[in-house]
Amino acid sequence: MDEHAFVLERQHFRHLLAALQERGYQTIGPTVREGAIVYDVIESDTDLPVGWGDIQDEGSYQLMQRAEAALFGYTLSPQSWKRFLHPPDVRLWQAHRTDGTFSITPAADEIPRCAFIGVRACELHAIAILDRVFLDGAFVDPIYQRRRAHTFIVAVNCGQASGTCFCASMQTGPAVDSGFDLALTEVIDAERHYFVVNVGTEGGAEVLNALPHREASAEEIAAAAQIVAATAEQMGRSLETANLKATLYNRSEDPLWDEVAERCLTCGNCTLVCPTCFCTTVTDVTDLSGAVAERRRQWDSCFTMEFSYIHGGSVRYTPKARYRQWMTHKLASWIDQFGVSGCVGCGRCITWCPVGIDITDMARRLQTADQPLGEAR
């Protein structure tokens, strides 16, 4: 953690939201809704999940009331920031038919400037991964690019890991290291409730300067560092990444895939909650008169049959092939495609799998399987 840090007192936190709002940002952060913490527009600090924590394990998620009134005492929302940068449903363009031909107009949607409040370390890494997918290749996705360019990020270090977290294994957390404008660590002790603030960008410094703050003392910095270090010791799960790519490639014919296919419902929950799963499909529709057509882009999942359909049938027609595709993509082929793993160890796919399939457990079983390496037939 940066030696140079600042302190924002809890009672001044609302000024942070106000300062961002004054600068034209829509402030989006965690809030409690229907028994879960979701990311949505928040107006003030009272919208935050004050005093709430979460208990997560395979196939289970529960909110719980905490002893202290922490603003960020929960670990992770089922949603990720992906929905704001890479929306679940967007219009790509509209076409208008005139005189036997047609013309195409790009979608000119108003894009709000968003400030994300409470972005976790794993989520920052997930955003960096989406950057690689949509910005760093031969083609740039203008939809993602415009949203991303307008984003202000207030990261928050994790004070507590959940039962399904394994960011420490993936080297994506729990300490926030880069990719933020401001990074906070929430410290609550017997007398005080404050945030240790690190500045990541000039924009971040400008906002901080508009708030009541002061230089952090060495003790305060140490207290914040201690919190993150303790979180690293609490990881509910772990994953051995050494040689994992080779294991997945070599064991593509392993009987374990049959076993998981008996449990997997191919519901696609895991792809939906995963902060890096980016796959989409498109739908082409026309209005009733046929004068206006449009193409929409929607989140898709490799767990559907249609996903791999080519004339004559789906390439991955069995659930085991689809589960294998997903897991192999996340942990192996992603590295070939984008130079990093597609998994940041957030644990959402484990928590939100209705039958509790655990990607870390699957990896471990493949790694320890004792049959000879599966040869390509």
Added chain:
Amino acid sequence: MLDPMLPEIFQITRVVKETYDTFTLEMRPSAQRHTFPFEAGQFNMLYVYGVGEIPISISGDPGHTERLTHTTRTVGTVTKAMQALRAGDTLGVRGPFGTAWPVDTARTHDVVLVAGGIGLAPLRPALYQILNRRDEYGKIVLLYGTRSPEDILFRKELEQWRARFDLEIHVTVDYAGDVWHGNVGVVTRLIPKAPFDPAHTVAMICGPEVMMRFAAAELLKRGLSADCIYVSMERNMKCAVGFCGHCQFGPVFVCRDGPVFPFARVQPWINRWEI
């Protein structure tokens, strides 16, 4: 290309009925661009107004950039709607996308083209280029397999090419009618006897995946190295620019890293189930 997801409007100038289910569209490039440069083996995303968008390889001569040519077999929703289009109608076009046949690397070598069914269309641009610079290549062999004599594409051109002495063409059909006197059986059976020097040959294969697998196996058996064999892979495609994830084949995106691959690149995956 500013927005890679935005089609341009091209007007159809000519429709050629190739067979009962296959047609060729010739188009004039959009007003913005006038010409449409591309490399043999590349494809476009073609959008039929209100119906949908599909990947189709370019089947014309890369030397003629003033028009864009696609040959399509009608199999389902979008291709059916496309078949109904006439000269004067317009299509949305995005492209060109993807990798090319190794027409340059193949110079000084013998070249074997193995086509199955509609797979002849994506290979045709490579053949045009090679024939335009015929003296730079060794022997040229085209092996073409199709379902029945009625399914043979580009008949007139095949006749013209057959009349040349510097090009060898063998056609085979799965089901012969009464009037067919040519080869019967799968195209891969033509490979063992085809005249080329395995040590100095580049092979280009396009057709159904099983056919490409067997054709590559036969070529490997004849002593070609997996680096000298090229295949054009097919997968579901929604974006063609690496965003939608649909075209993944093991570690590659077919749209971005393909569709044309050296066989060595896909060999580890092509024999596994449901990749």
